[in-house]
Amino acid sequence: MFFKILRFFCFLFIGVVESAEKTTAPTILYSRQSPFGLIEVVTTNTRGLLGVCENEKYYPYQSMFMQGDATYLGLWYQPLATTSFCFVENFEKVLLLGIGAGDFLSYLLNYFPKTQVDVVEINHVMIDITKKFRAPKNTVNFINGDAFKHIARMKKSYDLIYCDIYFMKPFIAKEYKDFFVRVNNHLNQGGVFVWNAHIPFIPRGVVEDMFRNFENIVASITNDGENIVFLCYQGPQKTKQDLEIVAENVQKQHNFRYALPDVLQKFEFIPLADYETWITKFPVLS
Ligand SMILES: C[S@@+](CC[C@H](N)C(=O)[O-])C[C@H]1O[C@@H](n2cnc3c(N)ncnc32)[C@H](O)[C@@H]1O
Known part of the structure; x- marks a missing residue:
């Protein structure tokens, strides 16, 4: 019993x-x-x-x-990339390397519907998900391919190039060979390059290479310490004070969900002497 x-x-x-x-x-x-x-x-x-x-x-x-919310950016690093909106004067052409589920694409087109966007994504299933769940406009040009190979043979230039390519494994430094030189060659004057670098997976040598190739770099590390978003541009340096004024004005025009003046405050303007501090946050990988 x-x-x-x-x-x-x-x-x-x-x-x-x-x-x-x-x-x-x-x-x-x-x-x-x-x-x-x-x-x-x-x-x-x-x-x-x-x-x-x-x-x-x-x-x-x-x-x-x-679902059904074009401006929600759920991951820590994502709103940081929107700081590019106060660096770029003319948002006509944008290149997105890596699409994920299309969060940044959706946000961008919500506020800048006339922007022409090219997307390069290695996994055709991610493109399918973005099309099915985010219903982007027909003006978005999806290219199924490898970002490194694409940029090596591409002809067009852009106002913003945003690189957010990620797999659950570290990159090999050689994959990034000549990558930043090529990005530079395809940025329009006044354009900006945004790079989301997932710290554990990016070899230190690659970050050094990025610092060698751009005259001005600002950066922000996420609260969880996992990612650094770098914004890189050439030409005369923009001071934080100048950008604060731009951020206020652009925010008034567009009313962004993630207020530009607040997001800008999360960035550090990196003087030459402090490069090493940022570079050494990355692991020494082959
Ligand atoms: C974190 S997601 C991008 C998220 C996106 N920025 C957003 O706003 O939703 C990273 C994407 O990079 C893609 N990817 C990884 N390596 C790539 C490569 N070499 N070329 C193109 N896309 C790549 C992955 O398939 C994945 O879809």
Whole structure:
């Protein structure tokens, strides 16, 4: 009799655990094999917030987005990239290297609907997800390919080039060979290059190379210490005071969700003497 009661409670316990798992397990809204493994779009614990997962790893997400909300930027580093809006005078042509689930694309087009955007993304499934879930305008030109190879043979120039390419593994320094020279060659006058560098995965030598190739660099590290967003440009240096005025004016015109003057405050204007401090935050990798 005792064992029967024990067995009953065991079943009851397992049932409770299973149903608890069912309520927390994500619902898979999209699932497709890609050359880089299985890509899924899943629900998260926050209503409306969807996560993009690789190879059934349900946390951390490769990308996140709020369904039906064009201006939500969920990851720490994402609002930082919008600081480029006070560096660029003329937002006609933009190149995005790496699209994820299209957060930055969506934000950009929400405030600058006339901008022509070229996107280079290595994984065609990410392009498919962006098209299905974000419904970007037909004016966006999606190119399925490798950002490094594309930039080596590209002809066009841009006002903003934003590089946010990421896989769950460190880069090899040689992948970035000549990358910053090429970025420079394809920036219009007054243009800006934004680079989201995921600290554990970027070899120190690559960051050194970036510092060698740009006259002016500002940077911001995310609160979790995982990413540094660099903004790089050539020509006369813009002071923080100048940019604060621009940020106030541009904010008034566009009413950005992530207020430009606030985002700008998170950046440090790096004098030549302090380059080393930023470079040594990155690991020495081959
Ligand atoms: C973190 S996501 C980009 C997020 C995006 N900035 C946004 O606002 O949502 C990184 C993307 O880079 C892509 N990627 C990785 N390596 C690449 C490469 N060599 N060329 C082009 N895309 C690449 C990945 O497939 C992934 O979609």
